[in-house]
Amino acid sequence: MEVIYIAGGCLWGVQAFIKTLPGVKATEAGRANGTSHTLDGDYDGYAECVKTEFDPAILTIQDLMAYVFEIIDPYSLNRQGQDVGEKYRTGVYSENPKHLEEVKTFIRERSDCERIVVEVLPLSNYVKSAEEHQDRLTRCPDDYCHIPEKLLSKYK
Numbered sequence: 429m430e431v432i433y434i435a436g437g438c439l440w441g442v443q444a445f446i447k448t449l450p451g452v453k454a455t456e457a458g459r460a461n462g463t464s465h466t467l468d469g470d471y472d473g474y475a476e477c478v479k480t481e482f483d484p485a486i487l488t489i490q491d492l493m494a495y496v497f498e499i500i501d502p503y504s505l506n507r508q509g510q511d512v513g514e515k516y517r518t519g520v521y522s523e524n525p526k527h528l529e530e531v532k533t534f535i536r537e538r539s540d541c542e543r544i545v546v547e548v549l550p551l552s553n554y555v556k557s558a559e560e561h562q563d564r565l566t567r568c569p570d571d572y573c574h575i576p577e578k579l580l581s582k583y584k
Contacts (some may be wrong), residue, residue, distance in 0.1 A: 429453055430484050432527050433460045433551055434494070435475035435519040437508025441580065443478045443571035444565040445499050451487025455480055457557040457564070460521045461549060462509070471515040475547070479554065489530035497584075499575045502535075502544045503518040509574020519547030522553075548581040 436442040447455045455478050462474030480491065481554045500508060506517045520531045531548045535541050555584070565573060573580070 429481050430524065430527070431479060431481050431522070432524075433458070433477045433479055433519075433521040433554060434492075434523070435460060435477040435517060435547070436496060437476070437480055437516045437518070437574050438511045439476040439557065439561065440564040440571060440573070441575035442476075443563065444573070444580050445495075445575055446478050446480055447563075448501070448581070449482075449487060449492070449495055450474065450583065451483045451485075451491075453481045453483060457556045459515075460519070460546075461552050462555070463575065465553060465555065474515060474555070475517050475519050475521075476515050476523065476557075477519070477554075479556075481518070482522055485535050485547075489561055491535040492533055493531055496520075498582075499579055505539075505545045510572070511574060518545065519545060519549065520551055521547075521551040523551050525550070560563045 442457050443457050459474035460477040464470040464472040506514050508516050540579050
């Protein structure tokens with residue numbers, strides 16, 4: 429199993445979508461690449477993200493990115509849907525340099541890659557979100573989500 433961290437706006441919908449993908453074994457709502465090591469207070473530069481454990485024999489980074497690009501607007505800086513702010517930026521973070529190179533290759537291969545604002549960075553730190561945010565849309569399906577319902581159930 430391998431682990432990668434995906435930021436795509438509000439983490440509730442991102443987690444609901446990612447956990448349906450073939451090859452994904454586990455997900456966890458959290459925050460990536462901030463300046464503190466606690467959930468207390470402001471986001472301190474963090475991006476809302478989903479820690480994604482996956483089987484690379486089933487789900488390649490290229491395939492994962494193709495799925496992620498179905499649910500994000502890769503040209504929108506610090507905004508997805510109605511959610512606005514740095515914590516809602518799009519990004520991919522990993523401790524594995526190979527993952528980051530594969531994501532960069534995926535982005536370069538897109539004809540409009542110059543306009544894409546998805547961060548691709550090494551994971552500097554990660555904090556698990558509070559339990560109330562774990563699998564939130566499963567427990568509270570009427571909560572707001574920037575991802576269309578048809579995409580949330582597309583791969584179930």
